[in-house]
Amino acid sequence: MSRLTELFEQKNKRVLNVYCTAGYPQLNSTLEVMGSLQKNGADIIELGMPYSDPLADGEVIQSSSLVALNNGMTIDTLFDQLATMRTSIYIPVVLMGYMNPILQYGFENFCIKAKSLGVDGLILPDMPLYEFEQIYGKIIQDNGLDFIFLVTPETPETRLRKLDALSSGFLYAVSSSATTGTDKDFSKVAVYLERLKSMQLKNPFLVGFGIKDKASFDAVNIFANGAIIGSAYIQALSKGNNVETTTKTFLERVLSN
Amino acid sequence: MHLFNELTNYQQPSEEGYYGQYGGAYIPEMLYSNVETLKNQYLQIMDDPAFKAEVAALLKDYVGRPTPLFYAERLSAEIGAKIYLKREDLCHTGAHKINNTIGQIILAQRLGKKKIIAETGAGQHGVATATVCALKGMECVVYMGEKDIERQAPNVARMKMLGAKVVPAVSGSKTLKDATNEAIRAWINEPDTTHYIIGSVVGPHPYPDMVARFQSVISAEMRTQLEEVTGSPLPTHVVACVGGGSNAAGAFYHYLNEPTVELVAVEAAGHGVHSGMSAATTQLGSTGILHGSKSIVMQTKDGQVVEPHSISAGLDYPGIGPLHAFLYASKRGTFMSATDEAALKWAFHLSEIEGIIPALETAHAFAVLPEMNLKPTDVVIVCLSGRGDKDLATYMQAMDLK
Structure with a gap:
């Protein structure tokens, strides 16, 4: 059973997935940030592989990617950093990134290496469903990795069911059609999440885009199995001096009762 | 039509x-x-x-189509082939766009x-x-x-x-x-x-x-106009500059399936193809994904898109349309390149010998004519994609340096 599946068997409410950019704020911050996230209550770590042209991301994550790239982050460097990951990180880790750098690395080699380091799944927002079915889905599956598709309020039901069927681990419910880091009106989002919940999907679903604090985290958890926080955490990291203190303060606020 | x-x-x-x-x-x-x-x-x-x-x-x-197909007499004499200019520069707003x-x-x-x-x-x-x-x-x-x-x-x-x-x-x-x-x-x-x-x-x-379909009006007109003048809709060559490749796609479109017509795409070489300051995507790029399609992309070995360079803002792009990538890979298209310097030189030269000030992008297309080994019987259409008013500041700077 995959670490993600195991997690959702034990906990299917208020699951918190936190995004961080590999190689940010410093090239060698990756494991320190991941360790802090785990220690302070994150259930899943979504580790972003920086790309020069990240279409689905807003300003905050794009600038963190640029910093990471300027710090010298590459897939090879990241894999070197992750070599010792599973000696200290026991929660699920999914890699988030864009197709191009992975294609240059070699898609199959990428999956083999990621799996061998203890990575659990992949989120690739610009992976087309067609290419997934034709080529990549099998490679991902053969290597025992979960793949998480994104769905939006505009995704038609038949397509949504298909994306759910092809996903494993969880489904990524984008709160509305927007890039990351945009503010949302969660009363409108609620209608969509209620619909998602009533569909009895195969996978648990986590809500991402616009989740930034306790209020938004609580709001989506009425219907969802949990949420993904990205830009707000990156912003906190960009302002804080110390990774552990920043992460502790940030997550305490989000998870407080 | x-x-x-x-x-x-x-x-x-x-x-x-x-x-x-x-x-x-x-x-x-x-x-x-x-x-x-x-x-x-x-x-x-x-x-x-x-x-x-x-x-x-x-x-x-509104746009003023059809745009003329103009026989460039002095240019033809100089190059040693029959050169026609498809005057997209005469479109309303000054370009094919x-x-x-x-x-x-x-x-x-x-x-x-x-x-x-x-x-x-x-x-x-x-x-x-x-x-x-x-x-x-x-x-x-x-x-x-x-x-x-x-x-x-x-x-x-x-x-x-x-x-x-x-x-x-x-x-x-x-x-x-x-x-x-x-x-x-x-x-x-x-x-x-x-x-x-x-x-x-x-x-x-x-x-x-x-x-490509919206731009294909360019080559649809070329066929009719060339036939009126020469009796055949088919030139031997069609030449166009390529950044993303819209004017080239339009100029090539109705000739894509005419194997006798050589389709010449001219990329911006910047300071020189291998200078590190270039936008010659097919020469420097590899298969990659940019802006939603798989094509040829200028990138690092790690798959990060690199910053191109061209004196012309319209060709300063690290990718190329997928149709052009296919024309390149299948060898249906001939890909050449022109440097900033050659483009500038030809912007002035065309102005002087034909009375047409072209856009900097367009000037790249002319710069390869002397290198094409053309014969007197060749009939060449150059897509004159835009006029040069917008580049006057660059041209004025160049004149000061002369």
Whole structure:
């Protein structure tokens, strides 16, 4: 059973997935940030592989990617950093990134290496469903990795069911059609999440885009199995001096009762 | 006139938008609905007789089509071949870009959209978009790299005068690539009411095919006009500059399946193809994904897109449309390149011997003529994609240095 599946068997409410950019704020911050996230209550770590042209991301994550790239982050460097990951990180880790750098690395080699380091799944927002079915889905599956598709309020039901069927681990419910880091009106989002919940999907679903604090985290958890926080955490990291203190303060606020 | 012709292989990407291995739609799910609607409707809309009539009427009375096919006598004598110029510079707004924006604005209206967004490099596509938005009373936002805003000031002023909002793209290299990223993001954030008018044959399917079809009026006219003058619709060569490749796609389109016609695409070599300051994508790039399609992309070995360089903002792009990538890979197209210096030289030379001041982008196409080993019997059409008014600042600087 995959670490993600195991997690959702034990906990299917208020699951918190936190995004961080590999190689940010410093090239060698990756494991320190991941360790802090785990220690302070994150259930899943979504580790972003920086790309020069990240279409689905807003300003905050794009600038963190640029910093990471300027710090010298590459897939090879990241894999070197992750070599010792599973000696200290026991929660699920999914890699988030864009197709191009992975294609240059070699898609199959990428999956083999990621799996061998203890990575659990992949989120690739610009992976087309067609290419997934034709080529990549099998490679991902053969290597025992979960793949998480994104769905939006505009995704038609038949397509949504298909994306759910092809996903494993969880489904990524984008709160509305927007890039990351945009503010949302969660009363409108609620209608969509209620619909998602009533569909009895195969996978648990986590809500991402616009989740930034306790209020938004609580709001989506009425219907969802949990949420993904990205830009707000990156912003906190960009302002804080110390990774552990920043992460502790940030997550305490989000998870407080 | 057959604006949107019957299709055969080179003109027809697959159902999923592939020309050979290039194309597709590598887009986040947030854009799926919009792109899918477009994909399902564009051919039907473009095939509708009422739509065709509306486009044709505007192309005639508003844009000023057909644009002339001009026999360049002095240039022909100098090169030693018969050289014809397809005068897209005489289109309203000064370049071929408006052929596409006219088509897409009417298409956007049919799709019920209220707002238009666009990216622009040199500003020609931005001006062409702002123009048709003014014409149709649509809100218009144009994304333009901060660096391009500085070097193309007259076009920025024109867009503003036409009522468009010009938003500077401040990420990355602050040029066309980043303006395109910003426009795509803006579209993601407002997908319901907005149509994104991409200015070149790039982006996710169906954009490359749709833009090529709207631009194909260029070669449709070439065929008729050349036949009137020479008795044959077929030249031996068609030459066009390529950034993303929209004027080249339009100039090649109705010759794609005519194997006797050599299609010559001219890329911007910047300071020289291997100088590290170049935009010659096919020479420097490899298979990759940029702005929603798989094509040839200038990138590092780690798959990060690199910043290109060209003196012309319109060719300063690290990718190329998937149709052109396929023409390159299949060897149907001949790819050449011209440096900044050669382009500048030819901008002045064409002005002096034919009385036509071309855009810097266009000047690249002329720069390869002496290297093509042309024979006196060759009939060459050069696509004169745009006029040079917008580049006067660069030309004035060059004159000061002379």
